[in-house]
Amino acid sequence: MHPITPRTATNPETSPQPQAAYWTDLGTLYKCPVEDFVDSEWGRAVAGCVQLLFTSPPFPLNEKKRYGNRVGKEYLDWLVQLAEPLGDLLTEDGSLVVELGNAWEPRKPVMSTLALKALLSLQEAGRFHLCQQFIVHNPARLPSPAQWVTVERIRVKDSYTHIWWLSRTTRPKADNSKVLSEYSAAMKKLLKRQSYNPGPRPSEHRIGEKSFLSDNGGAIPPNVIKLKPEIEPEPESMLEVSNTVSTDGYRAYCKDRGLRMHPARMAPEIPEFFIRFLTEPGDLVLDPFAGSNTTGAVAEDLGRQWIALEPEPEYIEGSRGRFGDRKLRPRRRSARA
Numbered sequence: 001m002h003p004i005t006p007r008t009a010t011n012p013e014t015s016p017q018p019q020a021a022y023w024t025d026l027g028t029l030y031k032c033p034v035e036d037f038v039d040s041e042w043g044r045a046v047a048g049c050v051q052l053l054f055t056s057p058p059f060p061l062n063e064k065k066r067y068g069n070r071v072g073k074e075y076l077d078w079l080v081q082l083a084e085p086l087g088d089l090l091t092e093d094g095s096l097v098v099e100l101g102n103a104w105e106p107r108k109p110v111m112s113t114l115a116l117k118a119l120l121s122l123q124e125a126g127r128f129h130l131c132q133q134f135i136v137h138n139p140a141r142l143p144s145p146a147q148w149v150t151v152e153r154i155r156v157k158d159s160y161t162h163i164w165w166l167s168r169t170t171r172p173k174a175d176n177s178k179v180l181s182e183y184s185a186a187m188k189k190l191l192k193r194q195s196y197n198p199g200p201r202p203s204e205h206r207i208g209e210k211s212f213l214s215d216n217g218g219a220i221p222p223n224v225i226k227l228k229p230e231i232e233p234e235p236e237s238m239l240e241v242s243n244t245v246s247t248d249g250y251r252a253y254c255k256d257r258g259l260r261m262h263p264a265r266m267a268p269e270i271p272e273f274f275i276r277f278l279t280e281p282g283d284l285v286l287d288p289f290a291g292s293n294t295t296g297a298v299a300e301d302l303g304r305q306w307i308a309l310e311p312e313p314e315y316i317e318g319s320r321g322r323f324g325d326r327k328l329r330p331r332r333r334s335a336r337a
């Protein structure tokens with residue numbers, strides 16, 4: 001076991017340490033900004049112990065959102081000063097996986113390059129290698145930016161985000177056999193038939209006699225994660241991406257207590273993919289911008305230790321809904337009558 005942080009709730013009046021908002025046997029959510037955590041006793045206790053930093057930082061938007069995005073150069077400077085301390089939390093073969101959304105210039109039909117600059121700044125300042133780039137495609141995304149896509153119709157809808165997998169070593173811990181996807185119908189047929197036409201292909205690849213005849217339990221997935229749309233009963237959530245049990249619990253929990261759901265929460269299958277791919281049970285996963293704590297809840301389900309950091313009380317309260325009743329301490333407050 002890693003020296004995971006203490007979980008006793010401390011008194012904010014007397015303790016300068018980040019406050020544990022809730023915890024389970026496997027993890028803790030701290031109510032604090034990441035800057036306070038990395039400088040704290042708890043942060044120092046887990047330096048060199050985190051196998052996966054998985055996160056979606058506040059996006060580099062051009063207009064401020066409710067959770068206080070920085071903009072432009074201010075955003076880059078802020079991210080850069082976090083690169084080194086976050087990298088120091090990782091094990092030698094640990095990974096940093098970061099989602100950076102697309103952004104557009106205000107009032108112009110042109111894209112901002114800030115997300116790309118953010119990636120390059122983070123990579124350089126944190127001394128990371130870029131292990132691989134992933135795309136998360138959400139076909140159910142609303143057509144946006146609306147002015148250019150649906151009003152003037154001079155751009156097409158923006159429906160994906162980038163996920164960047166970084167590491168300080170060129171060979172971080174990873175095992176793609178943990179994230180196999182179901183074989184296609186054609187491949188299943190081929191495995192049954194046990195024969196196909198070997199030889200050269202137009203791509204100049206040469207396919208051997210037996211190259212595709214062994215059943216490895218599934219296909220090696222591509223670096224494109226496609227989210228499945230799911231129609232929700234409530235109009236406001238009609239276009240949300242498909243989700244697992246933990247999101248259903250989250251939605252109901254927020255609704256019962258009159259809490260606003262996190263506006264930029266992630267589909268659980270994204271952290272699930274990377275946690276399975278890059279960690280083993282018992283490893284420590286940390287999300288420094290936890291929001292509704294999708295990462296912590298998925299890590300919990302997969303038997304990984306976890307730490308989540310989030311300063312916004314309303315998001316923290318809602319995130320409790322991602323966990324089953326018996327798991328959380330201190331106990332949650334009950335729903336409004």
Ligand SMILES: C[S@@+](CC[C@H](N)C(=O)[O-])C[C@H]1O[C@@H](n2cnc3c(N)ncnc32)[C@H](O)[C@@H]1O
Pocket residue numbers: 032033034035055056057058059067262264265266267288289290291292293294295309310311312315
């Ligand atoms: C894009 S959201 C993360 C959403 C999350 N992945 C989820 O599924 O709910 C980014 C979060 O970072 C939080 N945040 C903003 N500044 C922060 C800081 N300095 N330290 C930690 N969290 C911060 C925001 O409150 C917001 O909830």
